[in-house]
Structure formats: C-alpha cells, structure tokens
Amino acid sequence: MKNWWKESVVYQIYPRSFCDSNGDGIGDIGGIIKRLDYLKELGIDVIWLSPVYDSPNDDNGYDIRDYRKIMNEFGTMEEFDRLLAELHQRKIRLVMDLVVNHTSDEHSWFVESRKSKDNPYRDYYIWRDGKDGKEPNNWGSCFSGSAWNYDEETGQYYLHLFSKKQPDLNWDNKKVRTEVYDMMKWWLDKGIDGFRMDVISLISKEEGLPDGPAMINGYASFNVAANGPRVHEYLQEMNREVLSGYDIMTVGECSGVTLEEAAKYASSEGKELNMVFQFEHMDVDGDPDNKWTDKKMHLPDLKAVMTKWQKGLEGIAWNSLFWNNHDQPRVVSRFGSDCEEYRERSAKMLATCLHMMQGTPYVYQGEELGMTNVPFETIRDFRDLDSINAYHELTEKGIFTREEMMKYIRYKSRDNARTPMQWDTSAYAGFSESAPWIMVNPNYKRINAKEQMERETSVFHYYKKLIALRHKHDIIVYGSYELLLPDHPHIYAYIRTLGEQKLLVVCSFSSQTVTYSIPKEFESGTVMISNYETGERKCGELKPYEALVILQS
Ligand code: GLO
Structure with missing residues (x-):
C-alpha cells in the first residue's frame, strides 16, 4: 500500500546543536527557522525534532519536566507555533520526539510520587523495596550503574533505565496511559505530523522484574525490559485512542527489537506504529555485552544484518533506514573513511548504499555534509553523560585503562554527533556568535554547508540528488x-x-x-x-x- 511516509525522506534536528539565534551558545527554535530554506533546498519532506520540551537537561531534553512547555533555552511556544507554520508553508512536515518511557525527576508527577507511599501519584512510577539491603534486582541503567535509586524519603527504590533523573513511568497504571494520550492529542491538535517514540519498546516491564544476564560491568542490560508482555496491548490502545484519528507518521525507537517483534510494532495492518528503528546494524562493530570498543565492522556482517531486515519485513511491515542519529558516532568515520582523500567519496557511497534500500531514510544533521567524528582531547571535552559515566565506571572498576577508554569514547561517543552544525567558515562555524555548549569540530573551515552548497560535486548536492531520485522513482521506494x-x-x-x-x-x-x-x-x-x-x-x-x-x- 502507498503511504506518504513511505515516500518521504526525514531529516533529524538536534536543536541544541543546529543553530543558535540569540548568541547564548545553545541552538534554538529561532535558529531552526533561520535555516528552513537550507532544508527546503536539500529537498527533505519531514523533520524529526529531538525534544524541545521544558527540561533540566540532565540528558539534553530527553528528561522532560513539562510536556506542554518549551524549554527556555530553546524559545517560547509562540516561536514553536511559528516554526510549525513556516514548515507547513514549505510543505515540510514536523514529527516530534515523544519521550514517555520516563519523565524528569523534576516533573510534577514525580515530585508528588516521591513524597509518600500513599501519594496519589505514587503508582505513576515503579517503586520497590530493596532485597537484602540491596537493589530490588540486577538491572543496569543504560548510562552505567544500577537502574535503581534509593530514596531516603520513603525508604524505597525507584526504577530508572536511564539516568537517576529519568525515573521510568509505570505504564501498567491506566491513569499514566490516559495522561500520555491526552498530551499526545494536545500536540496533534496543534497540527504536528507525528511522533518519533523514544525507547518505546521498554514501556512494559515483566511482572516480578526478574534478574537478567550480566554484562561486562556486572549489571543486566537495560534491554532486559525490551518487548515486555503488554507493550503491544498498550501501543494498540494508543493507536485506537490517539493515532488512528490523525493522518500522521509514527516511528518507534525499539532497542532490543527482533524481526518477529518488529512485524508487530510496524505491521502494515496499521494496528500500532508505521515503522521501527532497529539497532542491529549499529552493533556490528561492538561486542554483545559492551559497546565500548574500537572493533572495526566486517562488511559481510553488515550486509547480513541489513538484508535480514530488508527481506524480513518485506510486505509485512516497514523499515526505517539510518546510519546516524544523535546517539551514534558519525558514519563516515565509522564505516567509511574520514581521511581527506576519501571522506567525500565514502560519504556519498554510504548514502547511496542506504538510500537505495526499501524503507524511509533518515538524514541526521550534518550527515549531508559528510561531517566527521571529533578529535576530543580529554574527558573534559565531553558533555554526554553516557560517555562520561562509562569512562568513570569502567576505568574505576579496572575493566579498561584510561587510555583505552579515551580511545573508545572518541570513536563511539554520542558527542561525535552533537558538536555544532558546520554552517560556514566564520567563528564557531556560523553556529553561534559565542562559544557553544560543546566544542566545534576544528575541521569546519573545510567542511561546511556554505562551501558545499556552492560546489556542485559536494556531498550536499549528492544527497539532494538521492532525495530527488526517491521522489521520482517508485522502484526506490517500493x-x-x-x-x-x-x-x-x-x-x-x-x-x-x-x-x-x-x-x-x-x-x-x-x-x-x-x-x-x-x-x-x-x-x-x-x-x-x-x-x-x-x-x-x-x-x-x-x-x-x-x-x-x-x-x-
Ligand atoms: C536513545 C535515545 C537517547 C536518550 C534515551 C533516554 O536511546 O534517543 O538519546 O538518551 O532514550 O531518553
């Protein structure tokens, strides 16, 4: 069946690093508005905007304090409304990030929840007694350490599969689901065009929260919670109560998803979501129980994984295609070559390889310029809590030396994707008028949008052609x-x-x-x-x- 979201190319914006319009060194909504003609020129159809909601920024906006407010650093709701209108005027759709596996610990629900065991919001989150004076089970947080935090106030632990400041919501509580659905409708009624659902495969936890197999750091992977017993029931409910009422696009970030599960999440019968993000191809240069290595990808492994998903979902569900996002290092440094001689060639080759496949392609900001990994010098150059925590945990436990860990985070850190977008050769790469919140990649004088827009043979123009080809030839889509x-x-x-x-x-x-x-x-x-x-x-x-x-x- 034909659908607009199958024929679209999506561009992901990480607002903190895209463009700063008020000179505080932090990207913002005004900055995005300034660059809309650039996106129009590239030819993309949809923008996926990483979170812009009110947040204390423990995890750069993936820890939400208020779902109906815009983060001060990013602007106001009026500016957001203007962004949406300007996008629609240019026939570009807007997909928002929906982060509902967890909230910030500063969200009013959690502030209430932690007050007392009989607070009406207690059951909005997952609270448990300790076991023999220790955490209730061996689950680890995605960002190092245990997934449980002891709260003095009531003498119980709460679950956080991500940082301590990101407590997991209790989806088994019908009130939580209703609150989430109401909030989703509120945004959809504003006219947005869909949701990218953050770690949606984790929302249903197995009854009894049993231990899982331990990884290199001694804890079970946060993925023990993936594809839990009621996840499909909840997504079908969400679909009936919210999604089915709108002509929108939905993509679920499904870490730990298998082919069989994906066929349910993204089934063409349309009972749940339109498509999923799977991550198996992002693991071909990692070890099963540890992402921190500098192991190189072996091409037959990559082909086997991509082919498994291409064939496995054909006619049953729909793939999303990506090499990059805000959680991954730059693909040209990872699967191609970032030495000057081959950077552009390999960036174009990787783009071709992906964009000619079946599925909806996603371009992450700067990928269309062949932006590379960053020569971070010391641990102080990093901002991402995942990299910083892993560095400390794994060196302190003696699992890796500091030199080894630096090598691994330089190669794999999410911060590689989060340095400012390289617009031109002016100070701070044209991203901001003052020092940005994270360093600029020093190669911006060579690699920037202005130079590439002016040069026909650039990576930018190549992406533009690939996107135009997909719009013209059904065979590329279907x-x-x-x-x-x-x-x-x-x-x-x-x-x-x-x-x-x-x-x-x-x-x-x-x-x-x-x-x-x-x-x-x-x-x-x-x-x-x-x-x-x-x-x-x-x-x-x-x-x-x-x-x-x-x-x-
Ligand atoms: C991937 C997300 C990541 C967030 C995490 C917590 O897993 O995209 O950036 O840190 O999901 O919300």
Whole structure:
C-alpha cells in the first residue's frame, strides 16, 4: 500500500546543536527557522525534532519536566507555533520526539510520587523495596550503574533505565496511559505530523522484574525490559485512542527489537506504529555485552544484518533506514573513511548504499555534509553523560585503562554527533556568535554547508540528488530487495525489482580498487547516480569507495 511516509525522506534536528539565534551558545527554535530554506533546498519532506520540551537537561531534553512547555533555552511556544507554520508553508512536515518511557525527576508527577507511599501519584512510577539491603534486582541503567535509586524519603527504590533523573513511568497504571494520550492529542491538535517514540519498546516491564544476564560491568542490560508482555496491548490502545484519528507518521525507537517483534510494532495492518528503528546494524562493530570498543565492522556482517531486515519485513511491515542519529558516532568515520582523500567519496557511497534500500531514510544533521567524528582531547571535552559515566565506571572498576577508554569514547561517543552544525567558515562555524555548549569540530573551515552548497560535486548536492531520485522513482521506494555477493569482503551489491523494472546498486567499501564485473543484464542500463564521473569509471573494476546505481533499460 502507498503511504506518504513511505515516500518521504526525514531529516533529524538536534536543536541544541543546529543553530543558535540569540548568541547564548545553545541552538534554538529561532535558529531552526533561520535555516528552513537550507532544508527546503536539500529537498527533505519531514523533520524529526529531538525534544524541545521544558527540561533540566540532565540528558539534553530527553528528561522532560513539562510536556506542554518549551524549554527556555530553546524559545517560547509562540516561536514553536511559528516554526510549525513556516514548515507547513514549505510543505515540510514536523514529527516530534515523544519521550514517555520516563519523565524528569523534576516533573510534577514525580515530585508528588516521591513524597509518600500513599501519594496519589505514587503508582505513576515503579517503586520497590530493596532485597537484602540491596537493589530490588540486577538491572543496569543504560548510562552505567544500577537502574535503581534509593530514596531516603520513603525508604524505597525507584526504577530508572536511564539516568537517576529519568525515573521510568509505570505504564501498567491506566491513569499514566490516559495522561500520555491526552498530551499526545494536545500536540496533534496543534497540527504536528507525528511522533518519533523514544525507547518505546521498554514501556512494559515483566511482572516480578526478574534478574537478567550480566554484562561486562556486572549489571543486566537495560534491554532486559525490551518487548515486555503488554507493550503491544498498550501501543494498540494508543493507536485506537490517539493515532488512528490523525493522518500522521509514527516511528518507534525499539532497542532490543527482533524481526518477529518488529512485524508487530510496524505491521502494515496499521494496528500500532508505521515503522521501527532497529539497532542491529549499529552493533556490528561492538561486542554483545559492551559497546565500548574500537572493533572495526566486517562488511559481510553488515550486509547480513541489513538484508535480514530488508527481506524480513518485506510486505509485512516497514523499515526505517539510518546510519546516524544523535546517539551514534558519525558514519563516515565509522564505516567509511574520514581521511581527506576519501571522506567525500565514502560519504556519498554510504548514502547511496542506504538510500537505495526499501524503507524511509533518515538524514541526521550534518550527515549531508559528510561531517566527521571529533578529535576530543580529554574527558573534559565531553558533555554526554553516557560517555562520561562509562569512562568513570569502567576505568574505576579496572575493566579498561584510561587510555583505552579515551580511545573508545572518541570513536563511539554520542558527542561525535552533537558538536555544532558546520554552517560556514566564520567563528564557531556560523553556529553561534559565542562559544557553544560543546566544542566545534576544528575541521569546519573545510567542511561546511556554505562551501558545499556552492560546489556542485559536494556531498550536499549528492544527497539532494538521492532525495530527488526517491521522489521520482517508485522502484526506490517500493521495489523488492535481493542481495548479491553476500560474502564479498569489500562490495555491497543488491538489486531492487518492481514489476518489470530492475535497479542495480553497487557500493565499494574499500579504499583500494577492487575487481568487479557488472551483471550482463545491466551492462546497457542507464547510470542513475554515481560518485565518480563516467570518464573516471573503468569497466571490470570499482574505484575506491565507488558507488554506482544502474537502471536496467
Ligand atoms: C536513545 C535515545 C537517547 C536518550 C534515551 C533516554 O536511546 O534517543 O538519546 O538518551 O532514550 O531518553
């Protein structure tokens, strides 16, 4: 079935780092409004806006104090309304982040909840007695340490799968669900076009909260709570009571999701959400019980995971396609090459590889410029509590040395994605007039939007072409997918098919020239897009990081 959200390309804005309009070093809504023509020029259809709600910013807005208020640092509700109107005028839709697995500990519900055991809000959160003087179970927080915090006031522990300042809501309480649905309707009635649902796969916790297998730091992964017993019941209820009343797009961030579960969350029958974010391809350069390594990705593993999801959801549910977001390091430094010689080629190759697949592609701010990881020097350069906590926990426990940990967080830290958007060569990369809340990547004089918009061969223009192609060719959106050469160590090649039409996508992940012959049936086809000029390409081989898309004629 055809749907607008299947034919769209989404652009994610992390507002703190996008553009600062009032010179306080923090991005804001006014800054986004200033850059809307840039986004229009890129050609994207939808914006996913990371949280802009009132928050004490323990986790940069993913800890919400008031769901119906805009964070002071970001602006006012009037400015938000203007943003929405300006976007709609440009025919761009707006999807908001919905963070309802937890609130801030400063949310009025939690302030009440922690007051006494018989407070009417007590049961809005998950409170338990300790076990033998210790935490109620071995669950770990995603941001290091135990997922339980002891509260002196009432002598019980509350659950927080993320930071201590992000207590988990108790979704088994019908009142909580009703409050959430009312809040969602309030935003939808304002005219927003959907929700990206933060860690939505974690909302239903298994009865009895049983221990889980321990990871490298001794705790069970926060993912023990993934795909709990009533999660589908709750999402179906949310769909009936809220989502089904609007023409919107919904995407669930589903950490720990399996194919079978995804087929339920994002089933084409439309009972729950439109699509899910799965993270298996983000684990190909990690260890099962530890993300902090600098292990390199092995291409056949990446192909196997991507193909599993491409084939596994075909005709059943819908994929979302991403290499980057505010939680991941920059893909060009991770799966491509950020040395100057190959940065642009590999950024374009990675974009081709992803954007030609079936699903809705997401572009994270700066990805369209081939922005890279950041040369952070010391632990003091980091702002992200995940990286900082992990650094301290794992070095203090003697699991890694400080040098090792620095190497790992430099490679994997979420802060790599959170340095300011690089607009031009002026001070602070044109992001702000004063020193930003986090350092600017020193490579901004070379890598910035202004330079790339002016140069036809830039990564920016390449993304623009890819987005335009998706809008023009149904085969890119709806074609089926078939992997070629599953074991080849350097080439990712696949075929898309729609009716009589066939499309060949070939991407080299190597910095060397590799031998490759185009399948006969595509020899006389038309090149739809490539990151090398016709004259530069050579029959029988692929140049370093070459990407080639051929439509059979
Ligand atoms: C991924 C989120 C992340 C938040 C977390 C807590 O897991 O996108 O940025 O820190 O979910 O809300």
